[in-house]
Amino acid sequence: xxxxxxxxxxxxxxxxxxxxxxxxxxxxxxxxxxxxxxxxxxxxxxxxxxxxxxxxxxxxxxxxxxxxxxxxxxxxxxxxxxxxxxxxxxxxxxxxxxxxxxxxxxxxxxxxxxxxxxxxxxxxxxxxxxxxxxxxxxxxxxxxxxxxxxxxxxxxxxxxxxxxxxxxxxxxxxxxxxxxxxxxxxxxxxxxxxxxxxxxxxxxxxxxxxxxxxxxxxxxxxxxxxxxxxxxxxxxxxxxxxxxxxxxxxxxxxxxxxxxxxxxxxxxxxxxxxxxxxxxxxxxxxxxxxxxxxxxxxxxxxxxxxxxxxxxxxxxxxxxxxxxxxxxxxxxxxxxxxxxxxxxxxxxxxxxxxxxxxxxxxxxxxxxxxxx
Amino acid sequence: xxxxxxxxxxxxxxxxxxxxxxxxxxxxxxxxxxxxxxxxxxxxxxxxxxxxxxxxxxxxxxxxxxxxxxxxxxxxxxxxxxxxxxxxxxxxxxxxxxxxxxxxxxxxxxxxxxxxxxxxxxxxxxxxxxxxxxxxxxxxxxxxxxxxxxxxxxxxxxxxxxxxxxxxxxxxxxxxxxxxxxxxxxxxxxxxxxxxxxxxxxxxxxxxxxxxxxxxxxxxxxxxxxxxxxxxxxxxxxxxxxxxxxxxxxxxxxxxxxxxxxxxxxxxxxxxxxxxxxxxxxxxxxxxxxxxxxxxxxxxxxxxxxxxxxxxxxxxxxxxxxxxxxxxxxxxxxxxxxxxxxxxxxxxxxxxxxxxxxxxxxxxxxxxxxxx
Numbered sequence: 001x002x003x004x005x006x007x008x009x010x011x012x013x014x015x016x017x018x019x020x021x022x023x024x025x026x027x028x029x030x031x032x033x034x035x036x037x038x039x040x041x042x043x044x045x046x047x048x049x050x051x052x053x054x055x056x057x058x059x060x061x062x063x064x065x066x067x068x069x070x071x072x073x074x075x076x077x078x079x080x081x082x083x084x085x086x087x088x089x090x091x092x093x094x095x096x097x098x099x100x101x102x103x104x105x106x107x108x109x110x111x112x113x114x115x116x117x118x119x120x121x122x123x124x125x126x127x128x129x130x131x132x133x134x135x136x137x138x139x140x141x142x143x144x145x146x147x148x149x150x151x152x153x154x155x156x157x158x159x160x161x162x163x164x165x166x167x168x169x170x171x172x173x174x175x176x177x178x179x180x181x182x183x184x185x186x187x188x189x190x191x192x193x194x195x196x197x198x199x200x201x202x203x204x205x206x207x208x209x210x211x212x213x214x215x216x217x218x219x220x221x222x223x224x225x226x227x228x229x230x231x232x233x234x235x236x237x238x239x240x241x242x243x244x245x246x247x248x249x250x251x252x253x254x255x256x257x258x259x260x261x262x263x264x265x266x267x268x269x270x271x272x273x274x275x276x277x278x279x280x281x282x283x284x285x286x287x288x289x290x291x292x293x294x295x296x297x298x299x300x301x302x303x304x305x306x307x308x309x310x311x312x313x314x315x316x317x318x319x320x321x322x323x324x325x326x327x328x329x330x331x332x333x334x335x336x337x338x339x340x341x342x343x344x345x346x347x348x349x350x351x352x353x354x355x356x357x358x359x360x361x362x363x364x365x366x367x368x369x370x371x372x
Numbered sequence: 373x374x375x376x377x378x379x380x381x382x383x384x385x386x387x388x389x390x391x392x393x394x395x396x397x398x399x400x401x402x403x404x405x406x407x408x409x410x411x412x413x414x415x416x417x418x419x420x421x422x423x424x425x426x427x428x429x430x431x432x433x434x435x436x437x438x439x440x441x442x443x444x445x446x447x448x449x450x451x452x453x454x455x456x457x458x459x460x461x462x463x464x465x466x467x468x469x470x471x472x473x474x475x476x477x478x479x480x481x482x483x484x485x486x487x488x489x490x491x492x493x494x495x496x497x498x499x500x501x502x503x504x505x506x507x508x509x510x511x512x513x514x515x516x517x518x519x520x521x522x523x524x525x526x527x528x529x530x531x532x533x534x535x536x537x538x539x540x541x542x543x544x545x546x547x548x549x550x551x552x553x554x555x556x557x558x559x560x561x562x563x564x565x566x567x568x569x570x571x572x573x574x575x576x577x578x579x580x581x582x583x584x585x586x587x588x589x590x591x592x593x594x595x596x597x598x599x600x601x602x603x604x605x606x607x608x609x610x611x612x613x614x615x616x617x618x619x620x621x622x623x624x625x626x627x628x629x630x631x632x633x634x635x636x637x638x639x640x641x642x643x644x645x646x647x648x649x650x651x652x653x654x655x656x657x658x659x660x661x662x663x664x665x666x667x668x669x670x671x672x673x674x675x676x677x678x679x680x681x682x683x684x685x686x687x688x689x690x691x692x693x694x695x696x697x698x699x700x701x702x703x704x705x706x707x708x709x710x711x712x713x714x715x716x717x718x719x720x721x722x723x724x725x726x727x728x729x730x731x732x733x734x735x736x737x738x739x740x741x742x743x744x
Contacts, residue, residue, distance in 0.1 A: 167539035180559045187555030
């Protein structure tokens with residue numbers, strides 16, 4: 001049994017920090033958490049409690065359901081949720097399986113999906129576990145450490161703002177689950193909420209990425225502190241996340257389409273400051289996937305590629321990228337759970353159909369750089 | 373309780389007749405029943421029993437599930453079913469609802485979906501009710517008398533050949549059910565099987581189209597008898613169905629695309645024999661929807677428009693229409709349940725987005741013709 005007083009409660013300041021941190025960890029995708037922040041703040045003001053409990057305190061037999069929004073980020077900005085989609089998902093899953101959910105987990109700490117579990121769990125009177133399945137954002141559902149390390153995410157429940165409820169009772173594979181749910185969310189208008197089959201506390205303690213909420217809030221706090229001190233927020237992010245700046249430049253071109261529920265495209269950058277004369281580019285599928293310098297691959301998914309406003313340090317989501325923006329590109333190392341062979345099959349360049357691009361961990365590159 | 377000995381058993385000859393009748397009632401859509409016939413025949417040869425029970429003998433409290441294939445007819449010809457999709461649908465629905473199904477009903481007597489209930493029911497050891505929800509074929513799921521007269525078809529279960537199982541737990545409307553299921557079947561490869569929420573015997577006796585199997589088999593028998601007697605099968609069809617021939621001509625052009633799981637298009641005909649000098653055309657969405665003579669609308673859905681080989685009287689499905697084919701076009705009156713105001717909203721020209729085309733029942737036209 002989860003103790004009712006473990007962990008910590010969120011307040012508006014923590015939600016503000018989470019917004020900033022989640023946007024950075026979104027690596028351009030996962031939806032801008034701003035609208036989610038407004039919804040979370042509203043829930044707090046209405047009196048709902050948001051409690052985050054540490055992963056390691058979870059009982060082995062805790063019944064934990066992960067959930068998040070599914071769809072094209074752009075749609076979720078233009079069409080506001082009805083609000084109780086997530087709660088309906090939890091209740092339908094409880095009814096389908098005859099279970100009682102103990103806690104909610106986050107699928108994806110990057111972007112709007114950092115907020116969704118908080119909002120739903122607070123309405124359900126449940127705590128949220130301090131963990132997630134990505135340590136960032138990814139565009140597809142099977143791209144979680146949960147699925148990668150053996151969790152079967154069906155039966156799952158998808159709810160939309162119209163009141164439609166779909167149960168994915170059994171999927172031939174995690175990828176099939178994604179394929180069917182993606183088709184269904186497009187039919188529902190492009191932005192729904194999905195809760196996956198429950199996981200045990202024991203499984204999560206082994207295979208979830210730990211401390212995701214604490215980390216995102218610390219990252220946001222670092223940015224807020226730097227801003228207050230008129231220090232460089234970009235340095236603060238790199239320090240907080242052990243990352244490095246790889247480019248500063250002006251956006252010279254953005255090609256972007258929405259197809260099959262995804263935002264896909266490419267951003268071209270013309271360097272300035274120490275990168276004067278260099279060309280940068282970033283390939284995107286909802287998130288930033290690959291950074292190239294003068295045509296040569298330099299940072300590759302699952303390591304995090306973040307595009308920020310060069311002055312404010314504010315993360316820019318892929319759908320907000322515009323010609324003329326002056327940006328910095330940061331590279332942050334991903335969690336080791338995403339770097340195993342099994343994980344790279346799913347969330348490495350191969351998982352995104354990026355032929356001819358190999359993953360080389362940022363940390364290795366760093367070590368070589370230091371050795372030289 | 374349904375009596376185990378009521379109704380009649382099918383044999384291969386009846387299946388042959390059903391194939392011919394169902395193809396004609398398919399009005400170009402519903403999939404060519406040929407492959408379904410082979411599957412049904414194989415089941416008979418393996419020893420499965422196919423029993424058809426009259427609609428009027430159903431107990432009021434009988435639990436009846438209607439089912440059928442969903443997807444693009446063309447796909448179901450090129451990719452053969454695994455075979456037990458329908459049975460998995462029934463079992464998943466029974467498990468979801470905690471019920472025991474008494475009998476299977478047909479969604480759509482036209483085309484391949486005439487065979488699917490027989491194959492599934494025989495495997496489940498259940499009878500098939502002599503009725504359907506269309507009296508023909510229609511391209512969308514909400515176009516049944518079941519839905520039109522108030523049955524909510526969710527929770528429903530959709531199964532594909534990969535083993536995927538999706539439960540449409542609740543749909544905001546019958547049209548939403550169709551929209552989501554259609555998106556999902558496209559994701560599953562374009563041809564799956566769907567079983568809808570159970571109906572009571574009482575409901576069916578009021579709102580199902582009665583005698584669909586008997587009628588389709590009688591129609592097929594009439595064609596077989598005419599062929600054996602070297603008589604004109606087209607006359608035999610018109611007599612059996614109280615219809616009339618509206619055109620004879622050569623196909624001069626076919627425009628046809630597959631989009632969103634549907635076959636859509638238009639067929640142009642150049643008249644011969646008594647129609648020499650006339651132009652005919654047929655608008656299609658999986659089925660033949662409108663017949664125009666020299667640009668003027670003459671027969672409109674839900675009345676049946678059938679295109680047949682002019683010599684053999686064999687029905688030609690929309691995906692088999694080719695330049696140069698010599699065809700006859702028949703018009704057959706639809707069942708009165710499809711002609712109510714409520715029905716025409718769904719299965720009349722408006723239901724298909726055919727702006728500016730009004731439905732005028734064939735029988736009225738006939739009466740005027742006789743009066744003149």
